[in-house]
Amino acid sequence: MADPRGFLTVRERELQPKRPVALRLLDWREVVDPADPTLVARQASRCMDCGVAFCHQGCPLGNLIPEWNDLVHRGRGREAIERLHATNNFPEFTGRACPAPCESACVLGISEPAVTIKQVENHIINTAFAEGWVVPHPPERLTGKTVAVVGSGPAGLAAAQQLTRAGHTVAVYERDEAPGGLLRFGIPDFKLEKSLVTRRIEQLKAEGTRFRCGVEIGVDMSWAELRRRFDAVIVATGATVPRALGVPGEELGGVLPAMQFLTAANRAQQGEPGDVVPPELSAAGKHVIVIGGGDTGADCVGTAHRQGARSVTSLAIGAQPPETRAAGQPWPVHPTLFEVSSSHEEGGERRYLAATVECVGEDGRVTGLRVAETGFTEHGRAPIPGTEQRFAADLVLVALGFSGPEPIADPALSLPAGPRGALLRGDDYATEIPGVFVAGDAGRGQSLIVWAIAEGRSAAAAADRFLTGSTVLPSPVGAQERAFAVPAARE
Numbered sequence: 290m291a292d293p294r295g296f297l298t299v300r301e302r303e304l305q306p307k308r309p310v311a312l313r314l315l316d317w318r319e320v321v322d323p324a325d326p327t328l329v330a331r332q333a334s335r336c337m338d339c340g341v342a343f344c345h346q347g348c349p350l351g352n353l354i355p356e357w358n359d360l361v362h363r364g365r366g367r368e369a370i371e372r373l374h375a376t377n378n379f380p381e382f383t384g385r386a387c388p389a390p391c392e393s394a395c396v397l398g399i400s401e402p403a404v405t406i407k408q409v410e411n412h413i414i415n416t417a418f419a420e421g422w423v424v425p426h427p428p429e430r431l432t433g434k435t436v437a438v439v440g441s442g443p444a445g446l447a448a449a450q451q452l453t454r455a456g457h458t459v460a461v462y463e464r465d466e467a468p469g470g471l472l473r474f475g476i477p478d479f480k481l482e483k484s485l486v487t488r489r490i491e492q493l494k495a496e497g498t499r500f501r502c503g504v505e506i507g508v509d510m511s512w513a514e515l516r517r518r519f520d521a522v523i524v525a526t527g528a529t530v531p532r533a534l535g536v537p538g539e540e541l542g543g544v545l546p547a548m549q550f551l552t553a554a555n556r557a558q559q560g561e562p563g564d565v566v567p568p569e570l571s572a573a574g575k576h577v578i579v580i581g582g583g584d585t586g587a588d589c590v591g592t593a594h595r596q597g598a599r600s601v602t603s604l605a606i607g608a609q610p611p612e613t614r615a616a617g618q619p620w621p622v623h624p625t626l627f628e629v630s631s632s633h634e635e636g637g638e639r640r641y642l643a644a645t646v647e648c649v650g651e652d653g654r655v656t657g658l659r660v661a662e663t664g665f666t667e668h669g670r671a672p673i674p675g676t677e678q679r680f681a682a683d684l685v686l687v688a689l690g691f692s693g694p695e696p697i698a699d700p701a702l703s704l705p706a707g708p709r710g711a712l713l714r715g716d717d718y719a720t721e722i723p724g725v726f727v728a729g730d731a732g733r734g735q736s737l738i739v740w741a742i743a744e745g746r747s748a749a750a751a752a753d754r755f756l757t758g759s760t761v762l763p764s765p766v767g768a769q770e771r772a773f774a775v776p777a778a779r780e
Contacts, residue, residue, distance in 0.1 A: 295362070299332070302404075307634075314595055316595075317595060318482065319480065319482055320480075323415050333409050334362045335397065337396055343394040343395070343396055344396075350376045350739060350743045350746075351376050351765045352391065352410075354404075354406055357369040357413060358406075358409055360372065361409055366417065366422075367420070370413050370417035376765070378447045378451070378746070380414040382443060382489075383738055384408075385480055386476055386738045387407070388623070425495035425496045428497065432457050432756070434457045434520045434756045434757070435460070435518070436519060436520065436521045437460050438522075439462050439515070439522065439523065440470060440524070440731070441462075441468035441500070442527050442729060443745065444742065444745035445745060446745065447741070447742045451745070453497050453498045455753050457753070458497070459499065461500050461501065462504050463501070464503070464504065467559075471527065475588075483555075511701060521726070521756055522724060524712065524727045524731055525728045525748075527694060528694050529695055530692045531691055532690050533689075536645055536647050538650060538655070539687075541654060543654050544648050544685045544687065545686055547585050549570065551592060554566055571596055572601075576598075576681045576684070577598045577682070577685075578680060578684070578686070579601065579686045580686065582603060582604075582639075584630075585690070586603055589686045590635075590637055591631065601636065601638070602639075603633070605643060606645075644662065655682055656683070657682050658680045658682050659677050660678055661673055692710045693734060693735075694730070712727045712731050715768065716768050718768050728741075728745050732744070743765045746763060747765060750764040
């Protein structure tokens with residue numbers, strides 16, 4: 290521990306300033322530039338190096354946070370990235386797209402602002418790439434075993450990298466034109482620039498992982514054929530079925546699932562010069578309403594601003610969260626708090642206790658929403674009669690999350706789903722079909738990127754054990770394991 294009194298002498302939590310709103314709305318670059326190294330080292334010194342470091346448990350990956358905080362404070366960046374990569378395949382993804390349950394579990398956070406763990410993590414990996422410390426690690430020998438990974442999101446990529454490094458021959462199948470899943474097509478560039486995804490894919494390729502894009506298993510190749518070709522299969526297709534709005538008029542043109550809107554925007558950004566978003570999927574010049582107050586909704590808000598929306602309104606059915614921990618969500622639980630994301634800083638209106646009653650339209654296209662105040666009954670939340678208002682809307686984006694993975698309609702791989710829609714698997718990620726494993730949101734249900742990577746690593750260990758009889762690969766979480774939770778705040 291470099292400075293045992295650091296958390297006493299550096300009391301303020303400092304974050305690198307974001308780029309000015311007027312400037313960042315002109316492009317799709319990340320809203321925060323790399324942090325000043327002096328600031329990061331100063332903030333890393335606030336880590337208490339706790340006897341029982343709850344940040345380890347707050348993070349499903351078990352990141353060795355006190356160790357790399359200390360190394361950053363000492364200026365030993367190369368050792369810091371080694372400790373970070375020991376538990377996390379892709380820290381540049383978690384450092385940008387994870388809500389940081391590790392910071393919620395930070396012991397310093399009991400009485401002071403938590404350590405800026407995400408900022409330190411980003412600094413470590415940014416420095417490592419800039420210095421050339423991130424290099425391919427191909428296996429020293431091959432086992433002769435083959436593994437197919439279906440899906441190239443964070444869970445699939447983590448599983449593929451672990452198994453490739455263990456010496457297995459791994460092929461990743463992706464139905465889209467390029468690998469990355471929601472990392473590439475779901476998260477906007479202003480949160481995660483796609484060059485970061487591409488350079489990791491290049492690392493995986495250099496290590497020996499093979500990518501088969503534009504191939505949808507069950508359509509272009511049957512599941513039976515896949516199982517015949519490979520010794521093991523990991524299903525990491527994600528939870529991509531959007532939750533329906535469930536009100537009259539949701540079939541109108543201009544009422545879209547959020548991911549359809551975001552995917553179109555991302556494809557235009559990654560395409561050839563001059564590629565544009567189809568007019569029906571663009572927010573340009575439109576009154577936009579985003580239904581849902583989570584991260585996906587915020588991504589829609591930021592994207593709509595950059596496309597030139599006439600107005601942007603966010604609706605959340607629940608009450609505005611508190612700014613401090615509620616009594617039912619004590620430390621170290623990851624609490625639900627009112628947060629102003631970078632997208633919400635850029636403009637628009639946010640409304641809470643807003644229950645959508647109906648989508649209204651003319652000539653088959655949406656022109657507005659009828660919205661009532663949310664009430665609470667013995668059966669749950671419901672609109673309060675007599676409180677309805679109408680809001681103009683040319684584009685309605687439904688960001689209510691996902692109900693589970695797309696079902697596999699193939700008798701060769703009949704995987705039953707649980708009550709929450711996720712595919713059933715045992716605690717070792719194995720399904721009832723020998724050699725078939727399920728990882729990530731496909732088996733957990735909609736969750737965080739950090740859980741996806743942790744599950745990918747754990748499923749890789751289970752597959753390696755199945756193929757060879759034993760494994761030295763780490764398994765940070767069990768398939769049924771959940772985050773810190775209390776009855777009032779379960780996932």
